[in-house]
Amino acid sequence: MKKNYLLLKRYGVALLSCAFLSSALFAAEETAPGVKEASEEEFTPAKEVVEVKFVQMDRPYHLDVDSLQGFFKDAKAVTVPLQKQDKAFPNGGGSVSSAEVKAIHDGLTIYFKISWSDSTKNARAIAVQEFRDAVALMFPLGAVEITPAEHFSPRMGDREKPINLWHWKADWEADLLVKGELEDVEVQYPNMHDDFNFNPYSAYYHRELITSIEVLSGGRAANNLLSQPGRGRVVEDLNAEGFGTLTTQAHQDVNGCSKYEDGVWTVIMYRSLITVDPHDVQLVPGGTTYFNMAVWNGGEQDRNGQKNISTQWHPATLERVAWQ
Amino acid sequence: MTLVHNWHLGRRMEYPYFESRPKRQFAAIFNTNRCIACQTCTMACKSAWSYNKGQEHMWWNNVETKPYGGYPQSWDIKTLKLIDNGENTWYTDEKDEKTSPYGVYEGDTIFEAASKKNINQWAVGYIPEDKEWRSPNIGEDVAKSNKADEYSSLPEHSRWFFYIQRLCNHCTYPGCLAACPRKAIYKRKEDGIVLIDQKRCRGYRKCVEQCPYKKPMYRGLTRVSEKCIACYPRVEGKDPITKGRPMETRCMAACVGQIRLQGFLDDNPKNPVTWLIRHDKLALPLYPQFGTEPNIYYIPPRWAPRPYLRQMFGPGVDEAIDKFMVPSRERLAVMSLFRMAQAIIFEYKIEEGPKVFETTIHGKKFEMFNDTVIGYGEDGQEIVRTTIEEPVYIRDPKHYNSI
Ligand code: SF4
Ligand code: SF4
Numbered sequence: 001m002k003k004n005y006l007l008l009k010r011y012g013v014a015l016l017s018c019a020f021l022s023s024a025l026f027a028a029e030e031t032a033p034g035v036k037e038a039s040e041e042e043f044t045p046a047k048e049v050v051e052v053k054f055v056q057m058d059r060p061y062h063l064d065v066d067s068l069q070g071f072f073k074d075a076k077a078v079t080v081p082l083q084k085q086d087k088a089f090p091n092g093g094g095s096v097s098s099a100e101v102k103a104i105h106d107g108l109t110i111y112f113k114i115s116w117s118d119s120t121k122n123a124r125a126i127a128v129q130e131f132r133d134a135v136a137l138m139f140p141l142g143a144v145e146i147t148p149a150e151h152f153s154p155r156m157g158d159r160e161k162p163i164n165l166w167h168w169k170a171d172w173e174a175d176l177l178v179k180g181e182l183e184d185v186e187v188q189y190p191n192m193h194d195d196f197n198f199n200p201y202s203a204y205y206h207r208e209l210i211t212s213i214e215v216l217s218g219g220r221a222a223n224n225l226l227s228q229p230g231r232g233r234v235v236e237d238l239n240a241e242g243f244g245t246l247t248t249q250a251h252q253d254v255n256g257c258s259k260y261e262d263g264v265w266t267v268i269m270y271r272s273l274i275t276v277d278p279h280d281v282q283l284v285p286g287g288t289t290y291f292n293m294a295v296w297n298g299g300e301q302d303r304n305g306q307k308n309i310s311t312q313w314h315p316a317t318l319e320r321v322a323w324q
Numbered sequence: 325m326t327l328v329h330n331w332h333l334g335r336r337m338e339y340p341y342f343e344s345r346p347k348r349q350f351a352a353i354f355n356t357n358r359c360i361a362c363q364t365c366t367m368a369c370k371s372a373w374s375y376n377k378g379q380e381h382m383w384w385n386n387v388e389t390k391p392y393g394g395y396p397q398s399w400d401i402k403t404l405k406l407i408d409n410g411e412n413t414w415y416t417d418e419k420d421e422k423t424s425p426y427g428v429y430e431g432d433t434i435f436e437a438a439s440k441k442n443i444n445q446w447a448v449g450y451i452p453e454d455k456e457w458r459s460p461n462i463g464e465d466v467a468k469s470n471k472a473d474e475y476s477s478l479p480e481h482s483r484w485f486f487y488i489q490r491l492c493n494h495c496t497y498p499g500c501l502a503a504c505p506r507k508a509i510y511k512r513k514e515d516g517i518v519l520i521d522q523k524r525c526r527g528y529r530k531c532v533e534q535c536p537y538k539k540p541m542y543r544g545l546t547r548v549s550e551k552c553i554a555c556y557p558r559v560e561g562k563d564p565i566t567k568g569r570p571m572e573t574r575c576m577a578a579c580v581g582q583i584r585l586q587g588f589l590d591d592n593p594k595n596p597v598t599w600l601i602r603h604d605k606l607a608l609p610l611y612p613q614f615g616t617e618p619n620i621y622y623i624p625p626r627w628a629p630r631p632y633l634r635q636m637f638g639p640g641v642d643e644a645i646d647k648f649m650v651p652s653r654e655r656l657a658v659m660s661l662f663r664m665a666q667a668i669i670f671e672y673k674i675e676e677g678p679k680v681f682e683t684t685i686h687g688k689k690f691e692m693f694n695d696t697v698i699g700y701g702e703d704g705q706e707i708v709r710t711t712i713e714e715p716v717y718i719r720d721p722k723h724y725n726s727i
Binding site for chain 1: 380
């Protein structure tokens with residue numbers, strides 16, 4: 001050890017230039033530090049096609065899993081294998097090995113139904129050690145044919161190869177159900193001592209303090225969608241152009257619903273086939289799109305790159321509309 | 325990983341980004357010998373930045389008692405264990421004033437431990453659970469050893485404790501910044517202050533996990549993380565009190581024990597902060613072995629056992645304590661600037677005065693001169709003038725009873 005440092009000191013310049021040389025070589029090979037190169041198979045789409053069945057439906061008043069479930073009965077289920085994310089730092093995941101996907105559309109709206117087993121329901125992210133269960137679908141943005149030659153990364157897209165991402169979060173579902181549409185800290189810590197009374201009906205209500213919540217809530221003041229009460233949805237609409245670039249869209253178009261029963265999550269995400277937002281994927285009956293997906297298991301502390309991913313694009317063909 | 329130079333460790337080390345030092349680095353010096361743990365700093369910060377909902381557990385500035393205290397509980401022991409490879413020693417035979425003033429650290433940093441352990445993230449770390457952020461003063465004033473026959477006599481007490489004042493270190497190689505997969509954390513080029521972008525943060529808590537000092541904190545209300553912002557509006561001179569001059573932060577300015585001096589580490593040898601850290605080496609980094617090059621520096625407590633202090637502040641401890649106990653003329657003068665002004669002092673000048681006192685401390689001769697120290701602001705204007713001997717005012721007998 002000691003010798004090494006002496007060497008480093010004496011021959012520092014030579015060593016340093018070696019280091020530069022090797023980092024230059026790395027730079028030519030690698031996309032970014034902490035990111036491994038994707039293998040060729042990853043650029044080839046999966047064989048099995050998700051047929052997005054056209055279903056003529058009377059849209060139920062409540063768009064919940066129970067009332068939507070029945071419409072999927074004739075849709076073919078495709079099992080998507082999932083694995084640990086092992087290409088970009090931080091690596092992680094591996095606790096969920098597959099998810100089942102079914103999809104339908106009614107000429108106006110597309111519905112993806114995804115189910116996977118997860119023995120723990122994690123629908124809150126208020127305590128520092130708590131992480132949410134979540135699932136995401138991603139689509140290449142624009143008219144893209146996924147072929148090996150196209151080299152379109154199924155991971156998070158790439159520079160100049162943007163993707164549109166729909167991210168369902170278990171805690172957003174819980175947020176929707178409470179007054180003010182954001183589960184507050186009292187939900188997690190009912191007896192938390194605080195010096196200020198936030199109850200507007202108490203004798204000590206302090207208007208200035210209450211309103212200063214916005215000012216001194218960095219996330220809210222900065223308009224971070226994660227921090228906002230009253231989002232009115234459980235799915236976040238995002239874009240990305242590679243690892244670390246995930247960005248919330250200014251215009252949110254996706255919604256969904258979910259059910260957790262017997263250790264299985266069933267999540268339905270839906271969106272209009274066509275939107276006016278240029279950052280959204282557009283889905284045309286009779287056409288083909290590609291999607292990929294990831295599942296986060298909050299109980300295993302999954303978040304960001306620590307997730308269960310599919311390493312290939314999956315084709316999805318939208319059946320033509322045939323009104324009867 | 326790239327190789328960057330960390331002068332605390334006296335060597336190059338692995339870090340995910342290239343070396344990019346700010347124009348001047350936000351830094352502070354805490355004299356642990358003087359702290360009375362009144363927590364005025366803690367409350368100054370709390371009442372400015374973290375009194376709001378969802379921040380109940382947050383103390384961006386806190387004062388804890390060593391060896392048992394910790395906020396979050398046992399943060400330092402847990403992180404030390406994570407980097408322990410059995411030979412976390414220092415090689416101190418060869419030093420270089422500029423590049424390795426304390427010698428060379430031979431163990432692993434949080435970054436090197438992560439790459440050795442192949443855990444596929446940038447640094448080792450852990451997320452303290454909510455219960456660990458509670459009772460921030462657990463272990464307060466609990467002394468090491470309570471044996472009846474252990475009494476205290478210098479140079480090292482056998483029954484001891486001391487206070488350590490902590491906030492974000494605005495590290496040169498921040499663990500939090502390295503950890504963030506979204507680059508939501510950035511280090512400002514103009515002053516080296518490290519901030520979490522509240523819009524880009526998605527609450528992944530990788531920074532909470534990989535900051536070895538455990539200073540980013542998750543806020544359940546907003547689902548994103550927050551940390552000490554180095555009172556950047558004050559440091560930028562936005563507070564009207566100093567009329568546009570850079571101003572010391574809330575926690576520094578409020579210090580009752582006058583233990584704190586905040587400013588910038590720069591290339592000016594007559595900058596009091598730079599002089600005490602780089603030239604005099606009186607103030608030392610906290611757990612330099614973590615490898616982040618932290619920028620809050622400490623004058624170590626002179627009564628605590630040296631092995632414990634060496635683990636905490638590195639191998640510069642013995643020299644720093646010797647210097648503190650028998651201060652040189654210049655050192656005494658510069659130390660007199662602590663808490664003399666709210667505006668940040670960028671340069672000092674000493675005007676020599678007469679000798680007023682002479683004694684022997686631990687066998688070493690000590691002479692005191694009543695010099696005058698002048699502190700200048702960024703604009704070169706004088707902002708403070710003080711003398712070594714504090715002026716004494718004698719109260720008129722007719723006011724003896726009044727306050
Ligand atoms: S002390 Fe922690 S939060 Fe502050 S800059 Fe260093 S690593 Fe980041
Ligand atoms: S510098 Fe400011 S924000 Fe940071 S701990 Fe001190 S008072 Fe708090």
